[in-house]
Amino acid sequence: MSASPQFLFDFGSPNAFLSHEAIPAIAARTGVKFEYVPVLLGGIFKATNNRSPAETYAGVKNKREFHQLETERFLRRFKVKPYAWNPNFPVNTLNLMRAAIAAQLEGVFEQYVEAAFHHMWVEPKKMDDPDVAVAALTASGLDGAKLLARGQEAEVKAKLVANTQDAVERGAFGSPTFFVGKEMFFGKEQLRDVEEMIAS
Amino acid sequence: MSASPQFLFDFGSPNAFLSHEAIPAIAARTGVKFEYVPVLLGGIFKATNNRSPAETYAGVKNKREFHQLETERFLRRFKVKPYAWNPNFPVNTLNLMRAAIAAQLEGVFEQYVEAAFHHMWVEPKKMDDPDVAVAALTASGLDGAKLLARGQEAEVKAKLVANTQDAVERGAFGSPTFFVGKEMFFGKEQLRDVEEMIAS
Numbered sequence: 001m002s003a004s005p006q007f008l009f010d011f012g013s014p015n016a017f018l019s020h021e022a023i024p025a026i027a028a029r030t031g032v033k034f035e036y037v038p039v040l041l042g043g044i045f046k047a048t049n050n051r052s053p054a055e056t057y058a059g060v061k062n063k064r065e066f067h068q069l070e071t072e073r074f075l076r077r078f079k080v081k082p083y084a085w086n087p088n089f090p091v092n093t094l095n096l097m098r099a100a101i102a103a104q105l106e107g108v109f110e111q112y113v114e115a116a117f118h119h120m121w122v123e124p125k126k127m128d129d130p131d132v133a134v135a136a137l138t139a140s141g142l143d144g145a146k147l148l149a150r151g152q153e154a155e156v157k158a159k160l161v162a163n164t165q166d167a168v169e170r171g172a173f174g175s176p177t178f179f180v181g182k183e184m185f186f187g188k189e190q191l192r193d194v195e196e197m198i199a200s
Numbered sequence: 201m202s203a204s205p206q207f208l209f210d211f212g213s214p215n216a217f218l219s220h221e222a223i224p225a226i227a228a229r230t231g232v233k234f235e236y237v238p239v240l241l242g243g244i245f246k247a248t249n250n251r252s253p254a255e256t257y258a259g260v261k262n263k264r265e266f267h268q269l270e271t272e273r274f275l276r277r278f279k280v281k282p283y284a285w286n287p288n289f290p291v292n293t294l295n296l297m298r299a300a301i302a303a304q305l306e307g308v309f310e311q312y313v314e315a316a317f318h319h320m321w322v323e324p325k326k327m328d329d330p331d332v333a334v335a336a337l338t339a340s341g342l343d344g345a346k347l348l349a350r351g352q353e354a355e356v357k358a359k360l361v362a363n364t365q366d367a368v369e370r371g372a373f374g375s376p377t378f379f380v381g382k383e384m385f386f387g388k389e390q391l392r393d394v395e396e397m398i399a400s
Contacts, residue, residue, distance in 0.1 A: 048262055168262065
């Protein structure tokens, strides 16, 4: 495997957050670095006519309990902490994801990803409120105002759209999505398969 | 683990058929015998307000292709053959599942399960046509007429209903479903987890 495995993520997805927590140990075990690709989950849903599992399975008995069980198994398998439920869910992540592209251009992408996930799922906040977002990112040592402002540049907006369209063209329909070369994997449960494919 | 792992199945589910193909090697590797539990998938769907993935994700771009990819990975992992698509899908399996209970009472359950899966997904037929079903089962060395007739007995009907209700009470919402003790697993992909839990 020459290409890095890719992790297509949107900060709005709790399963993306759990994957983000599990990735460092996988990277350490396999000796590869994951490429984080910001995408807009809402854009993927719109392009594929998909919805979140919570919407799709609303009203289906036993499904939510089983999803919770799967999450507990994931936490045990990958030895990561649960997320704190964000009371503002669903948070509109458009500006947060645009700012992720801005952070790439500013050379602070890794710190930004860590901070944004933190303020969504560790100490959850209403991150689609610009004042809340700027304050939270600034508290994490980033120039929140600058990143959010740069997120409004045409080049940045276009890059997020391109990432999202490219994801759909490669087969994505939800979050989290992973690629190892051209092989796509979907859902935090398939991180095991991602690791196996990297190692093979 | 004292209790046998359980495989809750309906002949109408191609993923149940693929699981059935994979189970013998898992049983051989782990040294345990799976208990096959006939349930009515339509009854589970009705009780949980669920639908088949094909219905749930109809019109969602990329989803069907990904399901196909998952199936190919399953075939490779468990070294089993693909199913032949049943052109009569969805086949109403009520009488076939009732006859599975009858086959338990008649002491021919294993042969019946093998035959019914065969005529659904190896040499697929319209198995909800009684004449077709009797002929197919008889060709497989079973007394098809007797089994289908006994499927109409009140005791047999009640047992299938009880199995189905019990499955829902224990958390089932679809097919295939597995239990290792009280731990539930869903979907052919989770047969790996079933095997791990048996071995642990």
